[in-house]
Amino acid sequence: MSSKYPAGRLPEPPSPIADDGDETHFCGTCAFSSACIAAGYDKPELAELQCLVEHVGPFRAGEHIFRTGDPFRAIFAVRGGTVKTRMVDKEGREQVLGFYLPGEVIGLNAIYPEHFPCDAVALDTAFFCRFSFPAMSALAARVPAVQQHLFRMLSKELGTASLLAGDHSADERVAAFLMDLASRYAARGFSATRFHLSMSRGDIANYLRLAAETVSRVLSRFRNQKLIQIEGRELHLLDPAGLRKIGQALLPD
Amino acid sequence: MSSKYPAGRLPEPPSPIADDGDETHFCGTCAFSSACIAAGYDKPELAELQCLVEHVGPFRAGEHIFRTGDPFRAIFAVRGGTVKTRMVDKEGREQVLGFYLPGEVIGLNAIYPEHFPCDAVALDTAFFCRFSFPAMSALAARVPAVQQHLFRMLSKELGTASLLAGDHSADERVAAFLMDLASRYAARGFSATRFHLSMSRGDIANYLRLAAETVSRVLSRFRNQKLIQIEGRELHLLDPAGLRKIGQALLPD
DNA sequence: CGCGCCTTTGACATCGGTCAACTTTAGTGG
DNA sequence: CCACTAAAGTTGACCGATGTCAAAGGCGCG
Numbered sequence: 311m312s313s314k315y316p317a318g319r320l321p322e323p324p325s326p327i328a329d330d331g332d333e334t335h336f337c338g339t340c341a342f343s344s345a346c347i348a349a350g351y352d353k354p355e356l357a358e359l360q361c362l363v364e365h366v367g368p369f370r371a372g373e374h375i376f377r378t379g380d381p382f383r384a385i386f387a388v389r390g391g392t393v394k395t396r397m398v399d400k401e402g403r404e405q406v407l408g409f410y411l412p413g414e415v416i417g418l419n420a421i422y423p424e425h426f427p428c429d430a431v432a433l434d435t436a437f438f439c440r441f442s443f444p445a446m447s448a449l450a451a452r453v454p455a456v457q458q459h460l461f462r463m464l465s466k467e468l469g470t471a472s473l474l475a476g477d478h479s480a481d482e483r484v485a486a487f488l489m490d491l492a493s494r495y496a497a498r499g500f501s502a503t504r505f506h507l508s509m510s511r512g513d514i515a516n517y518l519r520l521a522a523e524t525v526s527r528v529l530s531r532f533r534n535q536k537l538i539q540i541e542g543r544e545l546h547l548l549d550p551a552g553l554r555k556i557g558q559a560l561l562p563d
Numbered sequence: 564m565s566s567k568y569p570a571g572r573l574p575e576p577p578s579p580i581a582d583d584g585d586e587t588h589f590c591g592t593c594a595f596s597s598a599c600i601a602a603g604y605d606k607p608e609l610a611e612l613q614c615l616v617e618h619v620g621p622f623r624a625g626e627h628i629f630r631t632g633d634p635f636r637a638i639f640a641v642r643g644g645t646v647k648t649r650m651v652d653k654e655g656r657e658q659v660l661g662f663y664l665p666g667e668v669i670g671l672n673a674i675y676p677e678h679f680p681c682d683a684v685a686l687d688t689a690f691f692c693r694f695s696f697p698a699m700s701a702l703a704a705r706v707p708a709v710q711q712h713l714f715r716m717l718s719k720e721l722g723t724a725s726l727l728a729g730d731h732s733a734d735e736r737v738a739a740f741l742m743d744l745a746s747r748y749a750a751r752g753f754s755a756t757r758f759h760l761s762m763s764r765g766d767i768a769n770y771l772r773l774a775a776e777t778v779s780r781v782l783s784r785f786r787n788q789k790l791i792q793i794e795g796r797e798l799h800l801l802d803p804a805g806l807r808k809i810g811q812a813l814l815p816d
Numbered sequence: 817c818g819c820g821c822c823t824t825t826g827a828c829a830t831c832g833g834t835c836a837a838c839t840t841t842a843g844t845g846g
Numbered sequence: 847c848c849a850c851t852a853a854a855g856t857t858g859a860c861c862g863a864t865g866t867c868a869a870a871g872g873c874g875c876g
Binding site: 397399400401403405407418419420421422423427447450451452454457458460461462463464465466467468469471474475476477519520558559 | 650652653654656658660671672673674675676680700703704705707710711713714715716717718719720721722724727728729730772773811812
């Protein structure tokens with residue numbers, strides 16, 4: 311499946327979920343696949359996972375998967391495409407909280423408040439597995455691997471503030487952002503050196519707490535330094551080691 | 564119990580856990596009390612909660628509750644005192660991740676990596692309930708209220724990035740920080756307008772991504788504007804509404 | 817084809833960081 | 847109880863990275 315999306319760009323929308331394999335196999339990039347494997351594909355519990363999951367989409371760029379204030383009933387695993395989550399304060403200023411790639415999960419921050427605390431907006435054509443949360447927690451109580459998986463996903467997301475931490479220069483932030491995207495694409499089997507930026511410079515800037523102009527300038531500088539090749543939103547990391555060094559203070563290891 | 568700590572300041576250390584009540588009651592400020600109540604104090608499950616909890620402390624100011632890299636075995640609920648969590652990057656720069664007051668829980672971000680990703684350091688004399696996490700998740704599988712409580716705690720912590728979000732002025736950040744502390748103290752039954760700042764200006768600044776001098780200047784300005792009264796680390800909020808207005812972009816509601 | 821949004825680049829302004837000096841507080845030992 | 851020291855906090859002067867404003871070009875979409 312991943313080979314169909316060589317640069318994170320989706321093919322044309324028609325009949326997009328068709329090749330999802332037989333009913334007892336979820337998409338290979340699904341964030342829950344490890345839980346499924348742990349439970350064993352032939353166990354009766356799997357039938358229940360089948361019941362509580364629902365394929366939704368396509369959502370086109372700009373469409374909402376959920377909105378601030380919507381009652382929380384389910385979490386969503388990205389099957390294809392890209393999503394940004396954002397909050398909009400009462401003065402109307404947008405604050406981008408994160409970007410989510412295939413295999414990643416959105417909506418976990420809505421469990422406690424029981425309403426979504428943010429919007430989720432598709433950045434390109436996107437598809438999801440929708441998991442009913444009440445059904446999911448009921449299953450978790452009977453299948454330890456599912457419970458553990460939920461705990462781990464929640465805990466993992468707690469460690470995601472790193473890119474925003476500290477008073478770091480624009481260069482550090484942008485370099486770390488690119489390397490973070492690269493490693494997340496790599497973790498799902500996509501290329502770690504060539505991919506498409508589904509989000510605008512403005513979204514990147516907002517997420518990194520910079521001005522759009524600053525992001526643009528940094529990217530231009532990186533290009534001049536032969537660290538990257540970039541044309542519009544098509545990105546090629548020419549010197550990942552160099553970028554990693556620049557962003558090291560913000561990156562794991 | 565909370566009435567013993569009128570301004571978040573602890574009494575002298577000797578025999579500090581003595582008045583913890585009988586064995587079937589945890590401290591009233593404990594983050595788990597709602598789970599205990601949900602399960603019912605007389606249920607047999609409570610005996611198991613008793614088994615997996617362990618009172619630890621006192622830790623003196625500067626002592627570590629856990630360190631980066633320690634294997635994850637338990638989470639800690641603050642029973643008294645204050646804690647900061649922090650990461651130290653390889654250049655030795657400290658990054659304060661958060662402050663934790665009585666009733667709040669630390670260590671949740673270690674579930675996924677299975678090792679603590681940060682240090683936890685006592686800011687004053689501090690006590691904890693230590694919950695074995697393996698025992699806790701086993702119990703969660705059998706007691707839905709405990710599972711739900713864990714999910715909610717994890718999810719709640721996901722929403723805690725707000726104070727650091729966005730490109731906001733130093734005034735906004737400091738005002739929001741003070742109001743956030745006030746509401747957290749209030750939620751635990753302490754005064755919302757008078758409390759002790761257990762952390763240094765440097766820690767506050769680091770947490771808010773400012774320089775210590777900036778925090779000092781902002782606090783001085785707030786004092787001149789009669790928004791607060793502050794003497795050393797003793798704080799009195801004279802105009803909470805005014806502070807809330809300044810920090811509104813970063814505060815809930 | 818034309819409109820709007822995104823992106824790039826330049827000129828300038830500013831908030832907050834850095835450096836430095838000084839004061840205050842807390843801790844230690846005589 | 848006081849003297850001494852180190853750390854924390856305050857305040858001022860200066861400077862630089864980044865935001866803001868502006869203009870122009872490019873790209874996609876209707």
